[in-house]
Amino acid sequence: MTASKATTEQAGTPAASGYRSLSMPMRYLINAILVVVFLVVGELMIDGGVVSRYQTGVIEQIGIYIILAVSLNIATGYLGQLPLGHAGFMSVGGYSCAIFIMRMMDVVGVTARDFATGSPAAVGLFVLGIIFGGICAAICGLIIGVPALRLKGDYLAIITLGFAEIIRVVMQNIDSVLGFTLTGGAKGLTGIPSYTNFLNTFIVVVISLFLIHTMMKSRHGRAILSIRDNEIAAESCGVNTTYYKTLAFVASAFFAGVAGGLYAGCIGVMAPAKFGFMKSIEILVMVVLGGMGSMLGSVISATVLTILPEALRAVSDYRMVVYAVVLILVMIFRPEGLLGDYDFSMSRVIERIMNHGKRPEDLAPATTPAAEAVAAAPEPSTVTAATEKDTGKEAHTHE
Amino acid sequence: METPNLVPERELGKMPVLQAEHLGIDFGGLTAVDDFNIAMGRTEISGLIGPNGAGKTTIFNLLTNVYKPTRGTILLDGYDTAGKSVVEVNKMGIARTFQNIRLFNKMTVEENVLVGFGNSMSTHLLTDVFRLSKHWKQEAEFHDKAMDLLGIFSMQGLAHERAGNLPYGAQRRLEILRALATNPKVLLLDEPAAGMNPAETEELMENIEKIRDDFQIAILLIEHDMNFVMGICEVIGVLDYGRIIAKGTPEEIQNDPKVIEAYLGKQGVK
Amino acid sequence: GGNSGSSNGSSSDTIKIGLMGPYTGDVAQYGLACRYGAELYVKQVNSNGGINGKQIELDTQDEKGDATEAVNVYNKLVEDGVVGIIGDVTSTPTIAVAQASVKDNMPCVTPSATAADVISYGKNYFRACITDPYQGKLMADFAADQGYKTVGVIYNQGGDYEQGVADAFIEEAGKKSVTVSDSEGYPSGATDFNSQLTNIIATNPDAIFSPNYYQDDGKIVTQARKLGYTGVFMGADGWSNIVGGDEEYASAEDLEGCYYDCSFVSENEDEKVQDFIKAYKDEYNDTPSNFCALGYDAAMILLNAIETVEKDGKSTYGSDDYKQAIVDAIASGTANGVTGDISYSGTGDPVKSTLIITFKDGAQEVFKTVEGK
Amino acid sequence: MTILTQVLNGLQLGSIYALVALGYTMVYGIILLLNFAHGDIIMVGAYISWIVMSQLGLNPVLAIVLSIVGCAGLGVLIDKVAYQPLREAPRMSLLITAIGVSYFLENGAQLVFGADAKVVPEYFDLPSMSVGGVSLSANAIITIVVTAISTIVLTILVQKTKLGKAMRAVSEDMGAARLMGINVNNTISFTFAVGSALAGIGAVLYSMAYSQATPTMGIMLGTKAFVAAVLGGIGSIPGAVIGGLLVGFAEVFVSAIGLSVWQDAVVFLLLIIVLVVRPTGILGRPMTEKV
Amino acid sequence: MAMLSVSDLAVSYGAIKAVKGISFDIDEGEIVTLIGANGAGKSTTLNTIAGLIKPDTGSIKFSGEELVGIKPHKIVERGLALCPEGRRVFTHMTVSENLDMGGYTRTDAENKETLELVYEHFPRLKERMNQVAGTLSGGEQQMLAMGRALMSRPKLLMLDEPSMGLAPILVDEIFDIIQALNKNGTTILLVEQNANMALKVAARGYVLETGKIVKTGTGAELLVDDDVRKAYLGG
Ligand SMILES: Nc1ncnc2c1ncn2[C@@H]1O[C@H](COP(=O)(O)OP(=O)(O)OP(=O)(O)O)[C@@H](O)[C@H]1O
Ligand SMILES: Nc1ncnc2c1ncn2[C@@H]1O[C@H](COP(=O)(O)OP(=O)(O)OP(=O)(O)O)[C@@H](O)[C@H]1O
Ligand SMILES: [Mg+2]
């Protein structure tokens, strides 16, 4: 028996070493309470006029971009692909949700005013519309996913870009083909009732984040991650790569559609030209800047990048140049994105407070190879510390 | 041999678990493997050796359907694997490791193993997404299973470490465990001892035998470390230019002049 | 740019109005032109003592040509306490703003958004320019007057302006028995029109109607001439910058004898137009374009109305009454703008005259004036 | 005769796409970067021509030379300033940096030159020839010939010369290439110089055909050329040319049959179909990864 | 004077100190080996000498000239070649193109000559001249990597685990080749897991442990050293 074996055996699991942790129901309860508190405080501040209408509008857009970034992160950060057509899904969701709601308003007798007062029928219509938008986008995700998933890397990127452009052209011209008014053509779809507000945006954001989180932290999420890390190995471990890639794509598209639905209600017009390639890029920038595979990173960078152009109004003529420079500098100095793939967990923070600021590692020494190396250093036959040994080599594998 | 499907169920126990006949593949003009035959017993450890480029890894790729054979058939438990995808072959019961380690580098050690357990996990997507109680039960169950599995190599303490950060030897071991997690009948190991020092190699040998005994599976391995191969394998096949040139027990192989000439060289003689 | 920072509107000696448009991004040229025109008018008013002794303060905000930002800007302007807005400039963001502004009854005058929708959401939205359908119809009538029997049409099918004008033209042409021999669309951002022009030229039309923006029109005319087309081109007010600005988008020979409609041209002999041009040149050292003139007129429409309300003195500054009074004043007033005398007859669409402009010996000149109805 | 004119239209447009696509392919080939700034380099090239001829009133030949040299220099500068610090970084970061550079050039150009289009004067006053009733524009012919020559020169450069092979080595494994004695940074800069010089030539040909420079002109052109490069198989020189011509023809013929508003959709649909049938483009190297 | 002399070399990756101040030297015409467990810092040392990594401190003198701070391609020109760990052949290029790249710093005429020599050592490479390197077997790739390093006609050749993944007969062959190269005047710095073989051919050896040199001696001495036997030679 070698020393390395001996040291690893000393180390128990965190639970065994006396680390106090929270039970799962407890964690969910804590998070649920936080969400409700936040919601109530936010609503009160808006009603009380502490937060202005301008700020509320910007907050709603932040919420929409959070959903967009986090949903794109499924395909980019978690699945490891490079889709460049996210705006396409957003536009499909936006159009279909808006059209659905506008057509159904007459049928169920809901007026634009009802959305402001929040009558049950209006709420129901909103929910149905948002889900309808998500499903339409998800169907597009499926259609694009099937051929696209045969492709790798940048070829996939370009095919998604192409598909989004096709969606744009279709939205622009479908009216003249069908011979009746559906999307409003080049002029766009106008007169969309403003069914989006802080309250429902916030709730949709929370639900979306929750669903994406639970999907990723399950066997399905692990399968998606494994494809990112090594597709060939994933197949050899019985991961149905086609299914999971499609799943990731469809989920990504679904939530983009949901965000599109919110967007339509927030702005009131949908113009096809605005959902081109540049919009997709804008969302991608948020994901990469935040850190690929980090949900918190996406949330933060969606927030920052939505506020940034607004904050830069003071230097209005130069703001896009400044924005570009900021982008370049961040990438040069933080190539892994702001957060890398770190993810925040409220319960972990609370656990640390419960354990008087110690982390599980502190209580269970020698669980990390670095610590192991220290412990085992005098014995030459032990395996010593290794960090991300392959990074250098990885960078050179071409796919 | 008869059509595989005709074999009566009860006979399955007696037949070889893995059987390949006249297996061959060409890459353009190059015949990388030709007329390869093998019949593996249920709990047998066999070795595949041969000079570099002889086609050993290629045989693994054929057995797992990574490459489509140009000729020949592969039967697993009597079922033909022709036309099956890599995923399906794994689910049928063949798992493998890779010559160049292929771990899920950014995932933790435990997660790597859990991906392997995917074959046995059964919750529906919605069960997991909405966190129904079945989800929690299953996660807990497989967490324990994963820990048991990691115990084989005393790696429980590394469960939350990123796989990519592990030392080389630990990475090789983890790859074996991940393959085991897929619940295979046959385990293919491609140079499991490469990059390990003699002490580590010895430990690995013990563990591989233990795995065979505990899991009652067949193991086919490729290795250039002769101490390792000779010490652990019951049968060894020697491949040269894609063809088997010798087959037998370690002693027979060690003294086969053809093998010495093509593969062992001076080291084999001594 | 930038705002003054005071969030509670203005003190008693200033009146705060909003000015919005795309000042960056790919339609910035239109936004900036409108802005320069509007700023000039405000400056003139201020240097003449302001309105009712109060100085006009402009709160200028960029929206990049994006509807999302336009809505943000609108909300911000409301928050900053403006009593009226000059803007927006292009159609989609303007529609978004129009929808948002209804509930505030915010008096808004867009210099240039021509889409029909803009004024349809509430009575608070006005425009200084003529609409797409109006122009299309006008040019079809003109084609009939000129005796053209067959006309080819080429237009940007990705643009609501171009499509709006072309559609109206084709409809009216049918009524006036002018045959549209071939109608070709092209997608936004196209630079190569050879293929479409080749088709149109093959039908041998008396004229080609190209109701697009001047940059595209310049290319279309140039490419058509290279393909051997020698006939007449007609256009709409998108042509107004094709020559005479910093750049000549088509050569004088290529444009000789072509026509377009517009409410402003710097060659207009009219005295107030020439005064405006001189003032603009003094201020910016540049010749004003149609967009500059529309910006100037939009500012004039709004400030005239504010002046009426201030003089009247019945409603308190910034109140709902005040805004309603401005809206009423715009609807009932007349502005002697540089793009013509502008008044309103019950809708946000102006009643104003339009010029038909032609190119002669390398210069533009007014061919005739069509009175508004 | 319309059909022949349309063929010539297609060839001219396709040649420009091809030339731009070549630049994409070169840069992609070496650092696997989708250089989103490539289209914007063309934009700068067009502005250089405009400054030299229209503002300074200098000789057109000088304008051509300065456009090409200026683009090449700009390409190298971008590489040194924005991309070189990220040689070891994840690819995605490099991609975002390229997007940043693209935004920078577009918005910078707009600050400097304004959003309005600038008209690039004709370089040479060339007559149209008429052959058998078809008018052949001299511009079209020059464009086609220049593209053909550029392609041949480039192929020789990459396949036959030592520097070309070094470029391929660097593209595979920078570290190993260093060990061979290759100056990796210079090789990459050289690639940028060549790719951007091609963009410069593209800028001149583009200006010759369409005569206008705008800050955003590179976006559409760049996207189309990018599609062309992928269609042909990104990384492949003949592939870029085939892709460029294909996209050019597709656009022209879709317009010719009166469906021009669908032309973008058709181009992308063509791309999707080709990629589904051949996942690495028409001449792309099949991606083999030895297991 | 030593051909290569390394003194007080320390290298780190971020916070991780991989090499912690080592000194050693190699005389012209020698074979010197560095042995040590996984992660001891062997590859890091070689990569630093080749200029791929910048050291924190220390100096590397090659024929009296300082190498620290010099770009890798200049180092190759001075006659130092590294055959890197993990082969790193150019997978999309053919075998002969790979070899061409090896001779990048040399003239075509010189390369023609060296190529003959390489093919003589590795006939398998000649057989597979036009095969794309990515499809070669592991061992074949190892040969290619060595052959490629030879193409620059180095004065000092550094080999990082050349026997890894090779068949026993080839291991013998590789060591034969190493000795033959050495006889023809190439100085060699050899890093090996296969310490047994390495120490047999080496004049001198250094034992590296977690970034420090803990032992040094002639090959023969180390071969019989108890600690070394226990740790690296399998008892
Ligand atoms: N690119 C890298 N980034 C971070 N740490 C690294 C990197 N490369 C190596 N290391 C670490 O530096 C230390 C020395 O590594 P090195 O590769 O030099 O060891 P070695 O002696 O060559 O081992 P082996 O026998 O496994 O090749 C190890 O702890 C390793 O994990
Ligand atoms: N995809 C492929 N295309 C072309 N040739 C291939 C391919 N895969 C393997 N080969 C060739 O087939 C032969 C056998 O390769 P294989 O990898 O199976 O060798 P191996 O026996 O595993 O050798 P080693 O011990 O060095 O790993 C080699 O000559 C290799 O070049
Ligand atoms: Mg192998």
Ligand SMILES: [Mg+2]
């Ligand atoms: Mg090493």
